[in-house]
Amino acid sequence: MDDSTLLSTISAALPKLKKSEAKVAKVILEDPDTATRSSIAVLAAAAGVSEPSVNRFCKRFGAGGFPDFKLRLAKSLVSGVRYMSRAVEMSDDVETYPGKLFDNTVNALVQARETLPTSAIAEAVDYLAQxxxxxxxxxxxxxxxxxxxxHKFFRFNVPVSTYEDPLxxxxxxxxxxxxxxxxxxxxTGRxxxxxxxxxxxxxxxxxxISLTSANSALAKQSHCTIELAESENTEEYLPMTSRIVQLVIIDTLTTGVTLKHGEKLLPHLARIKESLQDTRFPSEEE
Amino acid sequence: MDDSTLLSTISAALPKLKKSEAKVAKVILEDPDTATRSSIAVLAAAAGVSEPSVNRFCKRFGAGGFPDFKLRLAKSLVSGVRYMSRAVEMSDDVETYPGKLFDNTVNALVQARETLPTSAIAEAVDYLAQxxxxxxxxxxxxxxxxxxxxHKFFRFNVPVSTYEDPLxxxxxxxxxxxxxxxxxxxxTGRxxxxxxxxxxxxxxxxxxISLTSANSALAKQSHCTIELAESENTEEYLPMTSRIVQLVIIDTLTTGVTLKHGEKLLPHLARIKESLQDTRFPSEEE
DNA sequence: ATAATGATGTAATTTTGTAACATTCCGGTA
DNA sequence: TACCGGAATGTTACAAAATTACATCATTAT
Structure with missing residues (x-):
């Protein structure tokens, strides 16, 4: 229903598209606003494909047909989020670069969402729960x-530790x-x-278990690998979005473990939350 | 161009409309969402008027025709609370909950993006850079x-440290x-x-400087506060999305500092990157 | 090399929107 | 009241657009 990320979805799916559909995608991504105002014939001509190809493209992305697709596209354009990765430029100012960073992060997440390694997650959850x-x-x-x-896994009744010292x-x-x-x-996994x-x-x-890029040396040593795309980060001053994806995967795993443990864990979690109360000042409203 | 107030414009103009146009307006106001998905024939029938009347109605409100009107209408409907958070249910399985978590995170980011405290960011960057x-x-x-x-700020030539021990x-x-x-x-800031x-x-x-919720006790102690919405996290087993937003803000700040330092910092960053090479196995392609 | 599968295009059909024209409705005047 | 002018609405016909069904082409595996 809500497709505020349609453009990101399209650009994420680009590599998996068939030749003609990719052409359509490119034209739409290039100028989505114009696309919403074009007829299927115009768009087909612009992409250099036939009209039914455009139609098929639309249906592939969950639309009922071309008009429906245009509607969704128009809606998605209203939101401030830009679809394509926009690199931060040296000339950017405070009004522009924060938005770009958020956009890039959102895109990374949407992209990751498209190719979630579901079975690996399920497997990891099994291991973690036991x-x-x-x-x-x-x-x-x-x-x-x-x-x-x-911090997240500490909430379950399991001893957890982290190390960043190589020794x-x-x-x-x-x-x-x-x-x-x-x-x-x-x-990198290297x-x-x-x-x-x-x-x-x-x-x-x-x-x-490893959370790393596919086929890496680290992955080869693991019983279970949650594979993430090793996206390029060419620009020195463009921060990595990959760790954000990693964190959401962590969320996913803790959620999975919680669901596996079932309701019986809830009282325990409530107790932890309660125990934090004393460390805080009361909130304004109270 | 942007007609986010189309519906109110219509309802305001209602008394001045001709009989048949008023009928059309009523039908649209009653269920605008359905209207965006209807053809001109269906809408005309629902309003009990002829198709050209609907068309004339559309042009009266600045649209080029019926399709264009639908597009504007659809866009105007997007505003407001368009991002629904989908809570994870106990009954969810591995096919559903990971997607929900990603969606929620994306929504949190999009929401944060719309209300970025730009001036606070600029101020914080000034302090951090000096x-x-x-x-x-x-x-x-x-x-x-x-x-x-x-880790991020370490890249600049400044001594950085983190403490999580209260003492x-x-x-x-x-x-x-x-x-x-x-x-x-x-x-919480409390x-x-x-x-x-x-x-x-x-x-x-x-x-x-603080990165916390608005008007909190912590904010009151700060020279500069980057305010984030203190979103509710009611469900025990729904992980917080707030830290993701915080991280992207950190990205924003490091980027801001980098831009402020300008090109002269790039060689330094390159050197750091280079120094990491030895700690890695060569990648497969090389 | 060829059959089979899938991707893409062509052509016909149906749906949809619009313009031109016809009709109806309403207010004013003799 | 009858009639006229002009606006409002509807009818019809046409043009444009979208979709379906089908044909062709490319690709892969045998």
Whole structure:
């Protein structure tokens, strides 16, 4: 129903489209506003394809037909979010670059959403729900993600720890056992320390899960890999959106574990929340 | 061009309309959403008028014709609460809840994007760019955000540190000086330790910036507050999207500082990137 | 090399919107 | 009241657009 991200969806699906459909997509992405005002014939001509191809394109994206598609497209244009990745320029000012960063992040999420590794998530949730001990490893930016994961999983009744010190990582990796789950987070999946630690952990009989890019060295050492696209970040001053995706995956995993544990966990979570009350000033309204 | 008030325009003009046009207006006002999906024939029948009457009605309101009118109508309907959060249900399975989480996150970002505190960001960037020392404070989930910020700001030639230990926070807060910037991250803005640390830091003459909810106790202690909406998170098992927004704000700030420093910083960033090469296995393609 | 499958285009059909024209309705005047 | 002028609405016919069904072409596997 709500398709505020139609354009991102299209640009995310671009590589998977058939030749003629891709042509249509390109024309639409180039000037979506004009597209909403064009007839199917005009659009088909602009894309260099036949009219039914345009129609098929529309249906592929959930529309009932061309007019319906135009309607959705028009609606999606109202929202301030821009679809394509817009690089931050040196000449940008405060009015422009924050919006770009938000847009890029949104696009990264929408893109990731399109290709969610569902079965890997399910598998990881199974492992995580049964773990007697949980260890999250990440370096650099991924260390922050690991820390976040630690906080989230702490809520279940499982011992959790995070390490970002390479030496500690190795030490902990050798201390693994069959009931332990080692969780590695790495954008590239090529960080030496992590790959080695994963191999060591695996030898102890522990379960190794990784959140990294497909077919990476790290993935090869894992029992279960949640694969994320290793998007390019060419510009030095364009921050990585990948860690945001990683964090939402962490959310997904904790949610999965919560759902698996079922209602019986809720009182426990409520107790944790309650215990935080004393650390806060009362809110204004109260 | 932008007719986000089309419906009210119509209802305002109602008394001045001719009989048949009034009928059309009534039908449209009654169920605008259906109207956008109807053909001119259906709408004419529903209003009990002829098709050209509908067409004339459309032109009267500035549209080029019926299709154009529908487009404008559709756009005008988008405004307001268009982003529904879909709560995760206990009955959800792995095919459904991951998507919901991504959607919710995207919605949070889009919403935040619409109300970006631009001037506060600009101000914060000014402070951060001039800082001789940077300290990030956050507890719980916000500790992960602080850690992320630390990694990001480390790239500039400034000493950065993060603390999540309350005692260390207090100690560091008292050690502040005029050239220091203390950056506090808190969703609620009511965490006692943080508020107190902020007050202490402020007394030392240091700059206090906070990333928190508007009008909170923490905000009151800050020289500069980047205000974020304190969204409700009622369900225990629905992870918070707020920290994602916080992270993108961190991205925004680092970008802002980078832009402020200008091109001269790029070689330095390149050097950092290069220095990481040795820690990685070569990628497959190379 | 060829059959089978899927992608794309062509042509015919149906639906939809619009313009030109016809009719009706209403207010004013003899 | 009858009649006229002009505006408002409807009818009809046409043009444009969209969709379906079908044919052709390309691609892959055997």
């Amino acid at each position: 773990a007697k001990r949980l260890l999250f490893f990440g370096l650099g930016t991924s260390a922050a993600v690991a820390k976040d994961a630690e 500690m990582m190795r030490m902990m990796a050798t201390s693994g056992g069959v009931a332990d789950v080692f969780f590695f987070i790495s954008h 960080t030496k320390v992590l790959v080695e630690a994963a191999a060591m952990a695996r030898e102890t009989g522990a379960i190794v | 800082a001789k020392r940077l300290l990030f404070f956050g507890l719980g989930t916000s500790a992960a955000v602080a850690k992320d910020a630390e 260390m926070m207090r100690m560091m807060a008292t050690s502040g000086g005029v050239a220091d910037v203390f950056f506090f991250i808190s969703h 965490t006692k330790v943080l508020v107190e640390a902020a007050a202490m830091a402020r007394e030392t003459g240091a700059i206090v």
